[in-house]
Amino acid sequence: MATHASAAARRSSRSPLVIDITRLGRRPGSMITVDTTVPSPTRIGVELIAIEEGAPLELDLRLESVSEGVLVTGTMSAPTSGECGRCLKPITGEVSIDLTELFAYPDSTTDETTESDELPRVGRERGTETVDLEQSVIDAVGLALPFSPVCGPDCQGLCPDCGVALEDAEPGHHHEKIDPRWAKLAEFGEKDGDDA
Template identity: 45%
Template structure:
């Protein structure tokens, strides 16, 4: 028999990313603020761009959030602060940074007009009177990450010839470049 249940899966009860909205009820305007430090997930997938710039697994993610009941659900707003680790895209040195992102997400009530008129992947849903903010944090962090992280703005990168760090090689570093059209003459001169 085919499963036709389209309700969202239940949040894991021990998930540190889930916040109860029970005390808000469905009273528009009711609000509560929460602060929590949760460990960054190790799997499935890290937060960020894996192997480029990411939130290290199990590092702290500081959440400062407001949960506000509105007519169609619960609006979650606030900030998430994370530490980042990765490598410079020019010199490949390790780098660390900190990032604070803004969160703003509506979680639709079950049986609301919003839930009925949107796909599950468009707007998250309340499940068992709680909101799970992990995906909202993931999305906000990824959108704020640089595509090419740098250890410093003026990083000179690596030498294209030898692969050495230009910052360590000095200003007089260079490589002899011969025109390939002269290679036959060079071979003939070196064999004599």
């Protein structure tokens, strides 16, 4: 009973980006297509903008058996959300990436001649073969998203003194600044003005 429960827990915790390729077979040239929408298994992106966990990932993939493994090509698109890197306003958008990844068959020449972190492998799970696209998607999205997104090309950002969004500030918004080296002299000027 415990074994059945733990197997069910493993299946439910499996990433939606793990694709069962058992029906593909290993004959070179065999091909299947996957056109589906799955929830994002985690937040994918950079600090200021990302695909949120649970957001819909639209997959349009072609999986082809080649002599050394499975070649996955296609696209993934998803909505993004985050904040402007200049004014911190919420922003939304969409990211679309192209995927091209070879998953090596276990015990193939490619498997034996490459390091485990160089190339992903076809997985085996309870009599099925799978490919896990999660790391490929994470890597591609990280490269596709801007490190410092902006709400618009003319975003003026925030006032460095008071933090108000310059777009919303009154025209000519500024703060009087006294060079700290002259601050003491300004105090003397104020005292002289008080005496008069």
